[in-house]
Amino acid sequence: MSWFKKLFLAFVLLTILGISTIFVTYLVLKDELPDVATLKDVRLQTPMQVFTADGELISQFGEQRRIPLRLDEMPPMLIQAFLATEDTRFYEHPGIDIIGIVRAATVVATSGELSQGASTITQQLARNFFLTREKKIIRKVKEIFLAIHIEQLLSKDEILELYLNKIELGQRAFGVGAAAQVYFGKTVNDLTVDEMAIIAGLPKAPSLLNPVRSASNARARRNIVLGRMLDTGAIDKTTYDNAIAAPVTSRLHGAQITASAPYIAEMVRQQMVERFGEEMTYSDGFKVYTTINSKQQTQARLALQQNIYNYDERHGYRGPVALAWKATLENNEGETPVFKEDSPLDETALQQYLDQQPGIEDLLPAVVTAVASQSAEVMLKGGQRVTLEWDGLKWARSFINDERQGAAPKTAAAILAPGMHILVRQQDNNWRLSQEPTVSSALVALDPHNGAIRALVGGFSFSQSQFNRVTQAKRQVGSNIKPFIYSAALEQNYTLASIMNDAPIHQWDSNAGIAWRPRNSPAVYDGPIRIREALAKSKNVVSIRLLRGIGVDASIAHLQKFGFALTDLPRNETLALGSASSTPLEVVTGYAVFANGGYLVQPYVVDKVFNSQNELIYQHNPLLACNNCAADMAQTNTELTTETTESSLQNQDPLPKHAPQVISAQNAFLIADALKSSVWGGGDWRQGTGWNGTARLAQSLKRRDISGKTGTTNDSKDTWFTGFTPDLVVTSWVGFDDANRSLGRATWNANLGRDQSAGTEAGARTALPAWLSFMNDVLPNYPERATAAPVGISSVRIDLASGLLSRRNDYTSDFEYFKLGTEPTQYAAGSLPQLQFGEEKQEKTTELDELF
Template sequence: MSNTTRYLRILIGLSILATCGAVMVFATAFLYISPKLPSVEALKDTQLQTPLRIYTADGKLLGEFGEKRRSPVSIQEVPELFIDAFLAAEDDHFYSHHGVDVSGLLRAASQLITSGSIQSGGSTITMQVAKNYFLSQERTFTRKFTEIFLAIEIERALSKGDILELYLNKIFLGNHAYGIEAAAQVYYGKPIKELNLAQMAMIAGLPKAPSAYNPVANPSRAKVRRNWILGRMLSLGYISEADYKTAMLEPISAKAYGTQLDVDAPYVAEMVRLDMLARFGRTAYEDGYTVITTVKSNLQETANKALIDGVIEYDTRHGYRGAERHWTLPNDIDSDQRRDLSQKLEEIGRIGPWHPALVLDVSEKSASILLSGELQTTLEWEHGLNKTVRYISEDRVSYAAETASELLKAGDVIRVKMSDTTPRHWELSQLPKVQGALVSLDADNGAILSLVGGYNYQKSAFNRVTQAARQPGSNFKPFIYTAALDNGFTPATIINDAPIVFDSDAQGNTWRPSNDNGRFNGPMRLRQALYLSRNLVSIRVLRELGIAKAINYVSRFGFDASKLPHDLSLALGSHSLTPLDVVTGYAVFANGGYKVSPYFIDRIIDRDGNTVYRADPEVVCQRCNDDNLDEEPIARIEADSLDDILSGDDDALQPRYAKRVIDEEVAFLIDSILQDVITRGTGRKALVLNRGDAAGKTGTTNGPTDAWFSGYSGGIVTSTWAGFDQNLNLGRREYGGSVALPIWIDYMREALKNRPERHQKQPDSIISVRIDPDTGNLAHPGQANAIFEYFRTDNAPSEDFNQPASPYGPGSDDPIEIF
């Protein structure tokens, strides 16, 4: 027997022994591991961790919360080229093996023997599914055998398409992205169906090492991996030579995209997050809930702009306060220094429309500035510098600057914003110190249509709509006057607008309330007193009405009686309320006398499309009366997109009707007076809306520190507030009508487009009578200055009617002093 034959037999024998040994090892491992294998059937019902997503009523994304960004897609939604890219990168034999690629495992074993370490796992896509869904990431032989056995079971239980779908939705691809749809959004800001071949190959290269091949952190290394995958796709016949060459020339276009929101409503999103956390705990972030809010996207964007424009307008007229900070600059800035300075500006960061900028040089009529991204531009004199005044105090500003150097110097770090004019240009600005808030409701059901808790959430996450309890000032007076109208007063009741002094027995102090302008008008009608916002009349009205009776009455509007002051300062709005409290109260005026409760979540939908919560607000039925509540109410808010999520689960709820809290006569009278605030009172600026149904009230507190306007039209009720978080003075010439009202007007101008006017029906028990405007009595025949006024039929003046003297007039026994 030759040596060759002998060696061949030995080799064959060793091979047989090795094979038998391998079979024995495999069988032993199977017997040991198989009883511990998890059920593959669980994959059919697997629940991927999916973030909480929040939408507007019209289907626009306004918020997303969850550590793992994931947007599961079906295999039918994945482009074929994308699948090919992953097969080329991870498992080109996927469709021919049964879960395990023997050649790949042998290759991995060979690498282990020759190098002494595991170079690659030889894993198929099916094995990766087994690992990702059932196993840890540790590299041990036991785990590898478990992975193999599970892969075989998975192939028996699921189709290839099901396995690919599980894989493509589960894999981690860096930057908190799990699954290919999330990765497409994270790196390219668009869905998978819009990716080109080069971008698909780039993402397909990430599973091997998400950090090492991250195209944002390591673009050069990621490009090498991408090009290798493109080469593999070409060699496997997945793409043509032309496609390969085109994709190879594609530059690296990936960058870190945040969640791409359709609507900027961070304060609403945070309210929803807290609500969902209270309902479902931490699972709210990962169980794939969808929340449909009541917010309308167009109204939210309008509210955002109105508030920013309002605080900018206030801030601008109070003058430029100077640079945010100052950097010492070298005499000559080289390219490396320019890049470093630009990076420092990037770190300071943009806030809203305000970009940080560094002043490089100042001439007489212009300034050269550097922005992030190494963009250098010029602030021109005629683009706002020539009109800029400097802040001296809240009540004083300087004359307009005559040179740019009066405002800026080299090294100043400032804020600039892009103009709204065409052509657009950069202009000097600053971060406002004043803050603001806006909240708008559907007056008929309390649905929050828009909400802005501050001019920028990044600047301050404090929600001033729901958290900032501030003095409403005269914004509260309509509630006191409504109580008076329901207790014997009429719009023509004469009350003296004259000085008054109260002595405090407890502290020995005196209280001398006054009107905002420091003047007194003498006797005047109740209607005039409200639309002119006369403080002293309001105090007298409250005193005649009685504090306890007034507090009991205004609690009908939703105010907490225990938190209201039991003294006459109640008439001046000295207590603290949030804008949400105030707008809820004004909704009663807007809807004709019914109490509605504000809400912002319309429905909550689980990952399977089932509605697990649906709002059931009490609604106003404008066509119903108290004796017939069987008629249809106004339509509830419905989401008119996301139909695929909401379909099949939209059964109508049995309506619940809102309770009437003020009778229709009083509702009509106070609405009439609040309309006069617009037509002839402190809210006259709102006449620009050209609405016959607009009504509301200004509010300004002592200092002044708080400016308000609350009003309504066309079934929408809105409150706006402006002030400093630190309760600083706004300036002696600032009022609700100068700060808050312009914000309200800008918002309502857009909100009321295509909404018809809505006037309250005059009740049969209300009549219109000609009166003497000076006495409130019935006018004499032919009286030239007579006016018409509304009265209830039971307290209208007659020919025998003589208006009694005001209880606060001369000769009164009340403990007051008239000057």
């Protein structure tokens, strides 16, 4: 009994000593422990997501990949996998697992090393939020105290939800939602049991156990997790056997991008960093909704890329990317050419070679394995074998330079040989030989009513070049400048019926000691010509004569109204030919003034921003083009009393802001209407007086509400087309990034027949097709609507030769629009005076007039 009393007394003393030690330790560490109450309002670092206006994901930015989920959004099997592996008694213990601690303490006592963690999920949560991963006793003690505090503050489900969203799982994936996306390209609800087990096994060593880095390590850890799930009853034996037998297949997946708009994504990223700073932008879980229409964006990208391919093909084939092995053509007679091949790669070596080769956009790396008379067999990355038929090869005459191409090939052996590493793509379900383009392009679509950018493609591929040619490339605009010059002329009482002399200009430059001889392109001169026709035909010398008539300074001042910078406008007569340099975004914004009735809108791409709690924190309030702005503003001012304060409006929709009217509605209408002649031409083809505008290819759209203008600079270094309807303005540009390089010309390819575009590259041939392809797809969403003439516009019949009034109603005359007060006052010679005849008699009078 004496021995038992001593033992009991010792136990009591040790217990008191232990409790006292814990209490003293707590008092010592209390001031060092963080406030776990912050977990009540925790903000997980979440990447910024960028969406189209219709909700398609464009991009995601952030150092940590995280997809926060509520606990009820996670599959129960995935939760059970973590509990079975990390903390089977999670719902029973008070935050610390005494059995686990004793086990870990025993290891420390026997080995002197802290090799077992014994951390519950609550302790891991405490460490992840507040502590480091260093293996020290003091850190473990802090972890225990914090875990007890957390259990008092949060419910078990709240703790588990925070843990499963916070835990680091490798490859910059934090939380189970991000891990499912990164490793398997799935949502958590689409994971299989074996995939859930792989993810649940990652917390032990995320960098070593993830399936991308080591499939064998991931498999071994997965099997341990599955065994624990079987032991705890989370899965049955059949499920266990099936999951154990499943192969480990994983690769890195990015965010589930559903709309390809990388140039837009980068624009948004820059704007968000400027507005909110880098830290908030990349970690506060912003959801940014842009003005981009996902369907229009896809159509813009495809139109631009196909147009580049077309240019590239008509200028010839530059040869293979490389040689996987060398083959020499020995005999090209018969259906199968004979090659001598030096050390061809076997199947395995060839696949290994291709696995290391990059593609770009829809261009896939391939190696030629066999060549027939007019076809070739190639192997793609992954081992797929496809055939390039003659229709996909016959374009590939050799590229000599930008001005010259070789002869049209007659056989596949004249183009390809076994061992060639080439690029191929699919077009209309057929495989086609291709090459990485060297030419550049840009396309941007704008809503003229508010400046919203609906589609923007800044180049062939963002991976090829991040240089955004829509916003960053200032290029000479060529004849795209002419509508603005003509608009200035209308302000100086010129009319669309004014007659100008389309004749060569020879001007001596005493400083240079040479004559300046600007020419039309093509060098055709029509003599006296109406301004409408001169604009539609893009007559260079007429544009210069108009500039002289209104003055260079007045022209520059007028161009500035459209948003063009003074520093980009040369103060000489070359301004009339487009020597000014602007970005495609500046050009499309300027043209929007003609489309919307004279208002200068501001282009924008960020529409709304929501925070991680789905609260609206930013709403763009665009400048609106408004034909009744004065009336609207008067109504608004009437409704707002003097007692109205900013605080009373802060929870209401912001008041609309009106874009400044920079030209009159009459001026905008006249230019827009004149630019329709660029598409449809004029005259009477049956009478031999018909003529085409430079944008006649746009007639294929069969829309009478389209206005447009081509643009080509000297030596075809820049080509443009800008066209618009009342609801959409689109600019297309094609050129080389090297501004000194000409787009050249393409000679006739005998293999292609009529299905080609030969000749010198120009706006109508090079830039218009991309615009046309894009508009062909998107215009069905914009009903055709005629633009009503604004107040202050009259329409009178004029003589087409002289621009004077006419009473004839045959092919020599037509109706023309004028600003009130600028109509001609004289009748053309041969026009009979107005008589009060009936309609039938009037027709006879016209016939008599024609005789004279």
